[in-house]
Amino acid sequence: ALSRFTKRGYKRGKKKLFNPMSRYMGDKHVVLTGATAGLGKASAEFLAYRGAKLTLVVRNREKGRELVADLKARTGNRNIRLEIADLSLMADVDKVIANLSKRGEPVDVLINNAGALFNPRQETKEGLEQSFALLLLGPYRLTEGLRPLLKAAADAHGEARVINVVSGGMYTQKLRVFDLQNAEDKYSGSVAYARCKRGLMI
Secondary structure (H helix, E strand, C coil), rough: HHHHHHHHHHHHHHHCCCCCCCCEEEEEEEEEEEECCCCHHHHHHHHHCCCEEEEEEEEEEEHHHHHHHHHHHCCCCEEEEEEEECCHHHHHHHHHHHHHHCCCCHHHCEEECCCCCCCCCCCCCCCCEEEHHHHHHHHHHHHHHHHHHHHHHHHHHHCCEEEEEECHHHHHCCCCCCCCCCCCCCCCCCHHHHHHHHHHCC
């Protein structure tokens, strides 16, 4: 599995496995976290071009507004909303859940993409280790909180999906269920990242 995350693995997969999505998404509501950079931004653009109703969950309000304006202008998709939240804070995660639940629109696809690598070890103002909070607990809590909206989409359209964005580095670490907050041993941001991504996959 780890070899698929190498340059050779990518080139091989691109030839045989990576089929472009051509389906029109105008009847689907997609919630995407971490949309202002990297893979999240590319996904937001890709989905906007295919007409998806997008809810982008971002930490930086200014970057989020710039992204939404740019996507609307370039893709012609006017159905793009913004939720501002630091997903390492469970209070912010709960706020997103409450806002989306109040709106009541079924969620066809939830993409847990937001991520960052922290060095040295840091804790959030809620007392949680930051990698654990952002990469594992936050997406889990968001997914569980949106379960009724995912079920509503599945009931209406026959299916709903949750996509957890992980990393090849997760294959280098075991999940340590008694140390999810990376408190033991000498702290390494890359090790904490890999452990949390493995936990998210599991």
